[in-house]
Amino acid sequence: MAQYIFLTLALLTVITALLMVFSKNPVHSVLYLILTFFAIAGQYVLLNAQFLAVVHIIVYAGAIMVLFLFVLMLLNLNEDSEPQKSSRWKIGAGITSGLLLVTLVGALKGSIQLQVPESSNPSVGLVENLGKVLFTDFVVPFEIAGILFLAAMVGAVMVGKRDLKV
Amino acid sequence: MLETIRIIPIEHYVLYSTLLFVIGIFGVLTRRNAIVVLMCIELMLNAVNLLLAAFSTYLSDAQGQIMVFFIMVVAAAEAAVGLGILVMIYRNTKSTDISLLDKLRH
Structure with a gap:
């Protein structure tokens, strides 16, 4: 299933x-x-x-x-006003991304040796477990993420202002 | 044990998110509308997120999912600032075509 x-x-x-x-x-x-x-x-x-x-x-x-x-x-x-890139550019992009796909698949295929633990815990992704980890081991990065949001908000408002008097 | 990690090998998740990532790169290379380019970057971030979550579940280690959470935080901040910059660019050039923005080259 x-x-x-x-x-x-x-x-x-x-x-x-x-x-x-x-x-x-x-x-x-x-x-x-x-x-x-x-x-x-x-x-x-x-x-x-x-x-x-x-x-x-x-x-x-x-x-x-x-x-x-x-x-x-x-x-x-x-x-539908978007100008299109030339077809030569598109072919080049297709070849580039196809080569990247082949390289990544070739490098990753068969190279993953994952030891899945026998007694795996199925509740690892639930809110209770993740909240405990987030507020004990990762509390400093969590607070830094809050500061990052504040900086992004101030930055977006400053960038979007029409006539900025510095 | 979860039924998913018994049935589906991790290689499927690896191939799947590689494919999504490459589609994102193709979009970044071919599209000229800067908003669509930002959306393709979001798609690439999501491919990475999915792989982190898959490995986290397979190893039953919560740290991968915490990392996904922080990547989502950074993606939200990046989208807000990027769209602010785009609106400013549109005000000055009346277009969001990224091939007009090559002033540093000249």
């Missing part, structure tokens, strides 16, 4: 990602990327990483992609 769910979600992710790259209209790209993110959230559920699945949907589909959609509509880019 699990492998069918995995294959379905993987196919859905790859197809929507390809549609995202190839669709001419940027708004369609955003919508396909949201579908991709939902399929990836399904993969997290399959891995029993429920905290990550929920956070992924809230952060990506709820915040980041809505921000992207707002900017697209604010700039009025929702018609």
Whole structure:
């Protein structure tokens, strides 16, 4: 059962990602990327990483992609006005990424020797366990992440101001 | 033990996220709209996140999932600042075409 769910979600992710790259209209790209993110959230559920699945949907589909959609509509880019790169450039990009794929697959295939522990803990991705780890071992990085958010917020407001008097 | 990690070998997750990462790189190389380029970067970050979560579950070690959480934090900050810069670029050039932004080359 699990492998069918995995294959379905993987196919859905790859197809929507390809549609995202190839669709001419940027708004369609955003919508396909949201579908991709939902399929990836399904993969997290399959891995029993429920905290990550929920956070992924809230952060990506709820915040980041809505921000992207707002900017697209604010700039009025929702018609097919995007100039295309030349076909020679596209062929070059295809060859480059294909070579990267072949290299990565060739390097990684068969080289993974993972010792899966016999008594694996299935509740490792639940909120209780992750919260304990996050607020004991990783409490300093967590606070630094808060400062990073503050800096990003101030930076975004400063960059977006129309006439900045320094 | 979780049914998933008994049935699906970790190689499948590795190949899957490699494919997603390469699709992201292809998008960055071919698209000219800067917003779509930022979206492709988000896709690449997600491929890495998925692989970290898979390894974390297979080894039943929570640190990988904490790392995914921090990558999400950085991705959100990056999207906010990047879109702010893009809006500013659009105000000055009336376009989000990245091939207009090659002033450093001349």
